[in-house]
Amino acid sequence: MNAVFKGIAVIGLILYPFFVGYGLAKGHYAWVSVLLIALGMMRMFSKGNALLWPLTGFAILCGGLSLILKDHAWLKLYPVCMNVGALIIFSMTLIKPPSMIERFARLAEPDLPPEGVHWTRQVTKVWCGFFAVNALIALWTVYFAPMKIWVLYNGFISYVLMGILLLGEYLLRKRQQRLHQAQK
Template sequence: MLWRKWGFGLLTLSYPPVIYLGLQHFSPRVMALALLALALLRAGTSRQAGWRVVALLAAGLAMVVMASDHALPLKLYPVVVNVAMLCVFGWTLWHPPTLVERLARMREPDLPPRGVAYTRRVTQVWCVFFACNGTMAAITAFAASDRVWALYNGAISYGLIGAMFAGEWLVRQRVMARGAENRHG
């Protein structure tokens, strides 16, 4: 089961360069099959309704490409993923506990109120990130070359996600250390 998640993750991460390289040799209709395959895999392996909706939207994009033979809908898949992530994180802001709090409680079931407030703030930061990243994905899809689109959506955005994780981890270490000092000092 774990290999399936990792494999699917790698397929998803490789989507922008695969589409970019594929469009150099094949028509958008042919490349729509890659998006359709990704959608079917997502729908078949996901237990979460949100990812099934993403799969349905991806399949819809693939169908538009099949009908039009235009590449633009292929390039909108990263926008769909960012909007979905924004919706998931944002939904939990209005229907707590937040997603980040749920993840934090897996490690620390008795999360103190300060931790709850911190995880709420982190969830808000991720919402801003997904809004900005989705906007950049849309800008690159509509106004940039295929090469720039692939570079941003297939490399730069992943670097930004990694920087967000690393930055949050560093901030969390500082917040936890400050919390420990306040309890002991």
């Protein structure tokens, strides 16, 4: 059942910008606020990785503030908070290793060589930069862009950019590994 809750929460949070766009277009931000709180609670009770708890807290906080203050801007600020939260999480792993990308890399390659550890640390820094820039763009869309642009950026473009960064890092890491093996 835990996996079902996790899956529903992940899918709901990925589709979140579209829910907000639809809800605000119809003038029904309250149900989106409740949905965001519910998704956060589902994630919290599914006992996922403790590193992700700040992201869960942001979901509940933004949804709650939207309801309490009757202000839909908090719903649009959630992607900003997600990026800031991811930036904090990734940055903390640079202070207290292993870095986030090293953790991911070790899932596929448990015996990561020292060069790989260095590589993944540098990539974690790139991700930190990405999250910082993405948070600023998301914030700009909240206050200066029409709703369609907010939905397009936060519900599609930012995911495409993350996918490009993820794929690019993977391809470069494999290239780096081949070059390192050829030097041995």
